[in-house]
Amino acid sequence: MKVGFVGLGIMGKPMSRNLIKAGHQVVVYDIIPELVAELAASGATPGKSSQDVAARSEVTITMVPDGPEVEAAVLGPGGALEGAKTGSVIVDMSSISPIVAQKVGAACEARGVEFLDAPVSGGEPKAIDGTLAIMVGGKQDVFDRALPLFQAMGSSATLTGPIGAGNVTKLANQMMVAINIAAMGEALVLATKAGLDPEVVFNAVKGGLAGSAVLNAKAPMVISRNFKPGFRIRLHQKDLRNALASAESMKVSLPFTSMAQQILIALMNDGRGDLDHSAIATFIETMAKIEVGKGDRTQ
Secondary structure (H helix, E strand, O other): OEEEEEOOOOOHHHHHHHHHHOOOEEEEEOOOHHHHHHHHOOOOEEOOOHHHHHHOOOEEEEOOOOHHHHHHHHOOOOOHHHHOOOOOEEEEOOOOOHHHHHHHHHHHHHOOOEEEEOOEEOHHHHHHHOOEEEEEEOOHHHHHHHHHHHHHHEEEEEEEEOOOHHHHHHHHHHHHHHHHHHHHHHHHHHHHHOOOOHHHHHHHHOOOOOOOHHHHHHHHHHHHOOOOOOOEHHHHHHHHHHHHHHHHHOOOOOHHHHHHHHHHHHHHHOOOOOOEHHHHHHHHHHHHOEEOOOEEOOO
16 A cells, blocks of 8 residues: 655664555655655655655654644645645544544545544554554544555554544543552552562552553553653653543543542652653652652651
8 A cells, every 4th residue: 555654763673664664655744854865764755744645645643742743744734635636645643632633534534534533552562563553533434545544554453433533542541541550550659668579569460450551551661660751750641631632522530540640740740741651650659758669768
């Protein structure tokens, strides 16, 4: 398939590489020329703009930080919609507000272009190995057209409803992940304060009801003090901001999500916004004056 890919960051770079490995013809663009050159060395064709990429593609994928960047990449001057042919497909795989996804979808429909919102979960490791969970909003027939691409990038792709549903599902995912990491941080801090080895505690509980993909992925990072970003705190904060805005519009109270959002903002203000979101646990450590695995910082 002729595929365009706009946005070659932490997630977009490995995702586009997996499309190339699957045998698709991939045209790429990013505002950073060095990233385009890097993908060209991996077999992609360089594009001059989002518009140029879309003009040469059956399906154009965007993977950028937030709603304003999606609007610029798709709807703005030189955007994908200006180059997209009637009947072609634009798939936004960014994590954005469902309201923005619906706005972009309506603009595409007015131009005779199909649209899917298809955010992902799994972070950089699963983007690299092609096992992302992909949550999609849009029409069934358009989903079916894009499915071979999703299969090249992920281990699962689920059509969750109309346009915007993909991002509602992703926000639900991000709420659960943030709250789980915060709870894990509290538990490991308590264990450390009590004089236990947090790795032993982790191994003891991971096979029980407290076990989860979040625990298995993030507890070892906290214990080993590895906060290299697979998914940055500042991006998770953006997702929770979008979740709370969506909830407010529907008059839904999200008390635990609100608390997690405040923790993320505090970490960003403390210069930790570019750490992996496993560093949510460091907020608990700071309050308890304990570093997981190393004991009381005041001694």
